[in-house]
Amino acid sequence: MPNDSHAIPTNLRVIPRDQHPVSRKGISQNALRVLYRLREGGHQAFLVGGAVRDLLVGGHPKDFDVATDATPEQVKHLFRNCRLIGRRFRLAHVVFGREIIEVATFRANVDDGSGDRQVHDGGRLLRDNVYGNIQDDAVRRDFTANALYYTVEDFSIHDYVGGYEDVQNRLLRLIGDPEARYREDPVRMLRAVRLAAKLDFRIEAGSAAPIPELAPLLAEAAPARLFEECLKMFLSGHAVASFEGLERHGLLPSLLPETGAALAANRSGALRRMIIEGLRNTDERVAAEEPVSPAFLFALLLWPAYCRTLIALQGEGVHAAEAQRRAADRTTVHQLDTIALPRRFSLPMQEIWLLQTRFPLRQRKRVMRTLAHPRFRAAYDFLVLRQSASEGHAEDVAFWREAQDDPDHAIAAHPDAAPDTSDPAPEDGEPSSPRKRRRRRRRGPATAG
Structure with a gap:
């Protein structure tokens, strides 16, 4: 069962604009349009997740996600260019040409029966559409660095779980009990390695400790989802660091068994x-x-x-x-x-x-x-x-x-083929080369003499 939000200590810290480097200049104009429209519609709206984290460390995010107290249906009512997607997580996509701003409703940890949540016996979260407030939403996120909320109301950052300090210390820390969070979604183990590689962060010791033992849980993840995660890991400019992270945390044998x-x-x-x-x-x-x-x-x-x-x-x-x-x-x-x-x-x-x-x-x-x-x-x-x-x-x-x-x-x-080796399993681990075929010289007909 997912962690109870009341068991995870939260303490709101508001970082005012003059104490952080996040500027509207680094934020997509379309994301700003969504934030302002939601506020004008009477809803809370925050830029959240990887965009805030990346802007804090001097990065240039390509994706901008918004968190709000508006339901997906209310978001759709405000934006004609909106479509609702997802079954596991119900989301609103506001489409501006090629750019999509993902808008998610604040999610709660405790299901009071009003929402839609399904949990596998092993603790894996199959569906989560139970809505709550911003504090509930913060403790439902995976890493503290991804639980930072930027508001256009006064351009401050709201931090409920110590994420701002962890970003300053370049530390990747899971929110809640690490083993329970990995069982809830085993792909989080890969995300931890990928984000640590991308950001040059260190995975906090308590968050790293269960990974080798829980690595076989990746077999429960959807193969299509693991394919997409591999593309993010290896085709985003941090492939070497990601591969070394997989080795270091014992994930390689579960992700690429025969290669391992x-x-x-x-x-x-x-x-x-x-x-x-x-x-x-x-x-x-x-x-x-x-x-x-x-x-x-x-x-x-x-x-x-x-x-x-x-x-x-x-x-x-x-x-x-x-x-x-x-x-x-x-x-x-x-x-x-x-x-x-x-x-x-x-x-x-x-x-x-x-x-x-x-x-x-x-x-x-x-x-x-x-x-x-x-x-x-x-x-x-x-x-x-x-x-x-x-x-x-x-x-x-x-x-x-x-x-x-x-x-x-x-x-x-270079008329000749490469020479053959008689060793069927050379030291370099590669198969032997094909045998060089010698062309036989044809003998002419025997002559009497």
């Missing part, structure tokens, strides 16, 4: 180095406002799992091409139990993997077909990353770098 097992078995650490290098490149692309692909991201994150599965199939004597296809399918299907990876991403991911086997091949027709493949560039970038795990790929990288500009010259300069 493969990394644990990889004694050299080469596969982990490859992942870290790939995530670092992703962070650099985000910082440069360059596009990033979920297909490439998951090709990277699941590569250790694919390699481990492929090595096992090779050890069973499965033919190389068949082993590669089976490994790709098996890795994808197993991961779908946890994360709902859409086919529009899983299929290109598999193509990136399978194209790796073409890179040691130098025959002209094969080279031209590989260059023409729609996934070639992504696969080549992936090959470059593989050098982080094994220097044995340097020759392939050099060949295909040159082949993109002048394939005929590259083929003439």
Whole structure:
């Protein structure tokens, strides 16, 4: 059952405008319109959550959420450009072109029978549409840093649970009993890691302690929700810090089970180095406002799992091409139990993997077909990353770098395929390269003599 708000101490602290850095200049004009309209309609209205938190630490929030005592229906009555969404949490979305201002009614902790709340036996909150006042709403939020309320009435910030001080100390602290809050919504464990990585905050010791033991509860979360959380974690510019946070708090084996097992078995650490290098490149692309692909991201994150599965199939004597296809399918299907990876991403991911086997091949027709493949560039970038795990790929990288500009010259300069290795499970944790096929010289017909 969710925490009783009366069991969580609250103490209203009002931080006046001259004592905090939040300015209307940093707030979306559309969010301000919503705040003022709600107030004109006789309702309380506050900017709340991540926007206030980010503005306090000098960030530039992209999303602006509003909390109010108006019900979703009352919000809809005030805004013609409003639509009501959600079943688990009933919300109002006020739409201004591409920008959506999310408006949530203050939620209460205790269900007096007037609202709609459903809790799973294990404590997981399935639905929560019981409304209350701002104090109730503050203790229902996940972290103290997200329970800060900015008002346009006098431009002050209202803090009920010590969030302002925690933001000053760059500390991420759960509101209420950490174990109960994680059981209520296991995805909060991932949010804790993601927000700590994004904000360069430290997860408070009491909030961090239950995570390793409760990590298996992620299996109860909706796979589609975990997919969205992964995109936020790894495609927002803080991928390396997020991955390291997953490792540090024991969440990686529950989120990416087969990758976690493969990394644990990889004694050299080469596969982990490859992942870290790939995530670092992703962070650099985000910082440069360059596009990033979920297909490439998951090709990277699941590569250790694919390699481990492929090595096992090779050890069973499965033919190389068949082993590669089976490994790709098996890795994808197993991961779908946890994360709902859409086919529009899983299929290109598999193509990136399978194209790796073409890179040691130098025959002209094969080279031209590989260059023409729609996934070639992504696969080549992936090959470059593989050098982080094994220097044995340097020759392939050099060949295909040159082949993109002048394939005929590259083929003439590098006529042979890369040499084979007899070790089915090299130290870098990658499967063995395809065998180099020697062309047999045809013997002419025997002559009498």
